Amino acid sequence: MPKKKNNSGFTSTQVLLVIIVIASIVGVIFASSRLLSQSRKASNAEAAEQIEEIGIALDTYAKDNGDYPSTDQGITALWEKPEIAPMPVNWNGPYLEIPIIKDPWGRDYIYIRPGVHNRVGYDLISLGSDGIEGGSSDGEDIVSWIRPDE
Numbered sequence: 001m002p003k004k005k006n007n008s009g010f011t012s013t014q015v016l017l018v019i020i021v022i023a024s025i026v027g028v029i030f031a032s033s034r035l036l037s038q039s040r041k042a043s044n045a046e047a048a049e050q051i052e053e054i055g056i057a058l059d060t061y062a063k064d065n066g067d068y069p070s071t072d073q074g075i076t077a078l079w080e081k082p083e084i085a086p087m088p089v090n091w092n093g094p095y096l097e098i099p100i101i102k103d104p105w106g107r108d109y110i111y112i113r114p115g116v117h118n119r120v121g122y123d124l125i126s127l128g129s130d131g132i133e134g135g136s137s138d139g140e141d142i143v144s145w146i147r148p149d150e
Contacts (some may be wrong), residue, residue, distance in 0.1 A: 043104040047126040047142040050100050053077070054109070054124055057095035064090045068122050071113050075101070075124075103142075105129055117139055117145040 044143060057078045062068045065088040069077035072084055079094035103109055103126035115123030130139030 019142075043129065044140070047087065047106045047128070051109070051124050051142060051144050054096070054100055058122060058124075061088070061093070061095050064088070064092050068113050071111065075109060075111050076128060099100075103127075105131065107131055115145070119144070132142065 002015060019055060054075055058068055058075070061078060067086070069075070069088075070084075070086060073082040076082075076099075077088070077093075078096045079099045081091045081093060082088060101108060105126075105128070107127060110125040110127070112125075113122040117122055117123050125144070126142040127133060128135050128141050129138050132139065133141065135141060
């Protein structure tokens with residue numbers, strides 16, 4: 001009587017296929033994390049650019065009107081003439097073509113006049129990706145008194 005051959009192991013093709021699948025999954029995870037990191041960096045850069053753009057508009061407003069908008073007037077004063085004191089003496093707006101209200105994460109920019117950090121000017125703040133004051137790395141605040149290249 002002939003013996004039955006027992007083929008209970010994996011073939012080299014099956015092992016190779018499993019290795020390829022695992023390598024593909026690892027590659028996708030690695031690429032996704034790198035893309036996510038680049039996306040966070042891009043959002044931080046966009047917030048810094050918007051703060052810079054708002055800052056230029058605020059400086060122009062102050063030049064025309066003798067001072068920056070009050071905290072109560074906010075950055076809305078850059079595209080709508082304020083109707084609360086102190087009334088601007090020579091409002092020549094809008095100072096921004098497109099109103100910038102929200103940061104790249106969809107939260108309002110925080111505007112304080114006079115600033116806590118810039119007592120003669122203003123503080124303009126995005127709380128970053130985490131939406132919490134402070135933070136580090138990707139959750140770091142983007143602020144008007146410190147430039148990213150400093």
